[in-house]
Amino acid sequence: MAKTLWISDIQSGSFTGEVIELQGWIKRHRSSGKIIFMTIRDSTGEIQCVAKKADMNEENFDSLKNALIESSVKLTGLVKSDDRAPGGHELTISAGLIIGAVNAQNPFPITESAMEQTEGGETEFLLDNRHLYLRTSRMTTMLKIRSTIFGSIHEYFRKRDFIEYQAPSFVAGAVEGGSTLFEVPYFGRKAYLTQSWQLYAEAAMPALERLYTIAPSFRAEKSRTRRHLTEFWHAEMEIAWGGNEEVMEHGEALVRSIAKTILNERSDELESLGRDLNLISRYADSPYPRMRYDEAVETLQGMGVEIEWGQDLDYSKEKVLTKDFDVPHFLTHYPKIAKPFYHRPDPDDEKYVLCHDLLAPEGYGEIIGGGERTWSEKEILERIDEEGTPREPYEFYIDIRRYGGVPHGGFGMGVERVCSWLSGADHIREVIPFPRDSRRVTP
RNA sequence: GCCGUAUUAGCUUAGUUGGUGGAGCGGUCGGCUGUUAACCGACAGGUCGCAGGUUCAAGUCCUGCAUACGGCGCCA
Missing domain, CATH: 2.40.50.140 (Nucleic acid-binding proteins)
Known part of the structure; x- marks a missing residue:
């Protein structure tokens, strides 16, 4: 059979x-x-x-x-x-x-004409019938590209002797601000769903030195955009003895390698989605430029955008900035006040932190966020206190610095954001089988 | 949390200055074809999101509610 x-x-x-x-x-x-x-x-x-x-x-x-x-x-x-x-x-x-057999009283509800007319195919009806929509050609194509991208990420890290390492999904504390955590009952106590593998990866950094994962992360953000999910797959890496620059080089090499892989293995699928292969091949071959936060702010001010130094770059500003770029580019050295405590201040100028975001072109926005970690005990305590963050939940994190801390860093990549960008999807929901957002947990 | 738009058949939708709702797809029956999003004819399928209000008369105007979608903030 x-x-x-x-x-x-x-x-x-x-x-x-x-x-x-x-x-x-x-x-x-x-x-x-x-x-x-x-x-x-x-x-x-x-x-x-x-x-x-x-x-x-x-x-x-x-x-x-x-x-x-x-x-x-x-x-x-x-x-x-x-x-x-x-x-x-x-x-x-x-x-x-x-x-x-399919019964005439209950014919297959998704008709081709309905899909043709809904361009991008993300109506409420199709989301309600996601379990059936999966078998249509657009979804099948997206899922094949997704699979290739996952495989390509594993391949990139394993070829470079990274160790795949798993962190728990139930956690006690936050990586980012506490407001975006999903709280779950945990035998009479409160636990949270993890937002990132990073803190636990840092614990293993002195043991494994080069590590990575691809795992779900959860964010309780009521974001209603084509770039957000409450449950998304997060590809993260952490390296010992490396700084912002080395981490960034890995980010660039990884994204280029993903682009190259799908070009080699999924060009038919990309073309069936109407994707221009020249574009993908440019992403696979061109270097990604770097721009400091200060330059970005100046550029924006020069364009007449209202922005003050110290403000984070939100999506509307990213969009203006990336409009003229035809490849992804890095934004580095954000002001300390715009970033959380685990980012290491720049020893050359303490106003900035050693960090980077990778922004995808074509309006897809941020796909990677990363940087060098605050790694000495003294610095981490200063930064935590400065932010008014309680020390207690981070004791294990501080311990990592107490016992042989070394310079290290890493990044997190939103896998669906990469899939969405490279496949030219209209919405991030198109590249995950059963998308979760603030208003939908079914089917 | 904020702003905007929408809700009519299983799906996608038309519906004029307010005057008893049409079509395409899908389904059934029949016809016909090397068809190819096949085609032709017939039939079935609607509390026009819900609750009020205005009016002789509301799918259409007003108010409230619900749900969905889009965008922003936040981020990957």
Whole structure:
């Protein structure tokens, strides 16, 4: 029963002239008294199948004629090459079996015309029916690209001898401000869902020196944008004996390597989404420029944008700034007051911290945030007190500095943001199977 | 948290200055075709988001509520 034959192989010509058994789902269906054309899909592609009344058992012909879209089928027939068939090959059916029928009282709710008309396909209806929308070609394509990107991240780090390392999802404290934590009951106490692997990675930094993960992070932000999820996959890395510059180099190399990988392995999928491959190839090959926060502020002021030194760069300003860039670029050296305590102040000028954000072009915004960590006991205590953050929840974090602290740093990359940008998605929801945001936890 | 927009058949939607709601897709039946988002005909399918109000008359105007979507803040 296990399937061993895939439509992509039929379309590439491997079975032409052979009688085969094909398993798949009906994607399109048109019929008459004498002939049926069915487009069958599987995970690898589509193929047109033809049943002629004259060539097969009449009862069998009628059952195929009445089959509805998304019924699963097993078809036996001869593979022919035929210019009239999309993809160049088709199956002439000699016998067919409906495996999982679709009932006419309850036909497949997602029609092609509905999807065509909704551009980008993110209506409430499609979100409610996400479990069914997954099997349509746009979602399938997105999920394949997503898989390749995940694989590419693992490959990048493993090739460089990074150790994959896991942090708990239930945590006691916050990385960022406490307002964005999900609180969960924990046997009479309160626990929170993690926002980042970073603090726990720093604990293992003196042991493993080069570490990474890809794991879910949770943020209870009521953000209603095309860049935010409450549960997202976070690719993070941490290295010992390295500073802002080394971390940034990894960030750049990682993103370029992802772009290169999808270009090599998913160019058909990218093109089917209407993506310009020249663009992706530019992201894969060009260096990413660096710009200090001060330069960014000056540039913006020169453009007439109202911004004062010390203000964080919000999305509206990022957008103006990145408008003229055609590759991702780094923003570095933010003012200390705009960033949390774990960022290390710049020894050359204590007003700034050694940090960086990587901003993607085309309006996709921030995809990486990272930098050098405050690493000495003295500095971390100063920064925590300065911010008025209580010390107690961070005792373990301070301990890391008490016992052989070393310079170190790392970054976090929003994997869905990268998927969304590289695939040219209209919304971050398009690149994750079951998106979670402030208003939706179902299906 | 703030601002804006929307809600009409299973889906996508039209609906004029207020005068008893149309279409395409999907479904059923029939016809027909090497079709390819097939085509042709017929049928079924609607408390116009909910609750009030104005009016002789409300899908349409007003108020409130609900839900959704879009954007901002915050961030990856």
